[in-house]
Amino acid sequence: MLKLIRLEIKKHKMFGYVKAAFIANIMMIVLACILPIIDSIEGDSYFIDYKMMLIAIDTMVRGTFIVFSGVLIARLIIDEYKNKTMHLLFMYPIKRHTIMLAKLILISSFTFIAIVISNFIVTAAFYGINSFAHFITDTITMRIIAEQAVKVLFTALFSAGLGLIPLYFGMIKKSVSTTIVTAVLLVGVVGSDINGFSLFNVIIIPVTLAAIGFMVAYMSFKNIEKVDVN
Template structure:
């Protein structure tokens, strides 16, 4: 915990808070756009059904949020984890009278805490704002019920776990070449492969929950491997 506090003091994450705030605003705006889709008279019955319910709109917002935060988290991970162990920065880090492994894990825990909190607040929070205004102004034909809010929160928790797993996997991939572009591109590609399933989370929750757990555990295993690499690094 002391190491995490030290990393937080050393790390300037204001720009990432601003980015997360921008994502929140975009997700909220998209929710209102999604609610407008049924009035366009589209011939696709699936689109009408998806965008005319609170659960459908929350699922779509979560899918978009997954992609956005996967990219943001991978960029943050490169800046505060991978780049710290490349070039002259690593010499300074290795002079600390602290176990190398502990420092790496403190950085990763701080990263995951930011990612999890951000995706929960932004995806679930934007849905709550939309749902309340939608209920007040009858933006949807659907009736807002407590189950809609509970499902949105449940889905946000699963997507936070999935985003954490994607972030950890992309960190390990980017660590191979200490590459920013490789880190971000791998996160975007992984999230693109999963975005359709994330949008369909209400119909396939068990599959999505299992997949999120597997990806998170895989990310942890890859992170353990990365930490061992750091321990064996020579200046």
């Protein structure tokens, strides 16, 4: 399995996605610094402490990499069905289940790891910049850090599952655009934050959606040995 995952990484040049994730991190750091400035100009009091900033950062990171997950599904799975290269893969003396599982593990692992690491990078960068720019005057405590670390781990896990939902819609018509649009819509509906409230904060919603995502992944290869590649 690990060998197949390494081959997928090499085949699809996954380090290019790592570079894209790094660029996305830079953009999120810039946005995180701009948010309290805009907040101050407009006379609002939303981004006045680290608790609210960490929520904003987590929301940005989560949304970004759920979309990334949709892009990876489109590239690693849907596009290969569409271009008939999946047929060639299934001709190899390797079970179809194993090939598909390797792809799904790679996609969900990338999503999970990217969300965890990016949360750390963006938060650390914002803290460093804020220490001399003073966007907010609040101080961050170990309790806040510990609570956020636990929250990030759970949201990353839920997002890894939720990010697999676009696979279902993409597989219906073998459409790359449908896969990516579905990921964007999911972020828009579930990930948007309105005055501190997000559907993602209602624990049953991300848990249910993550379960649906993992179920979609399971169904995608459950009967794959008996299904012809169209």
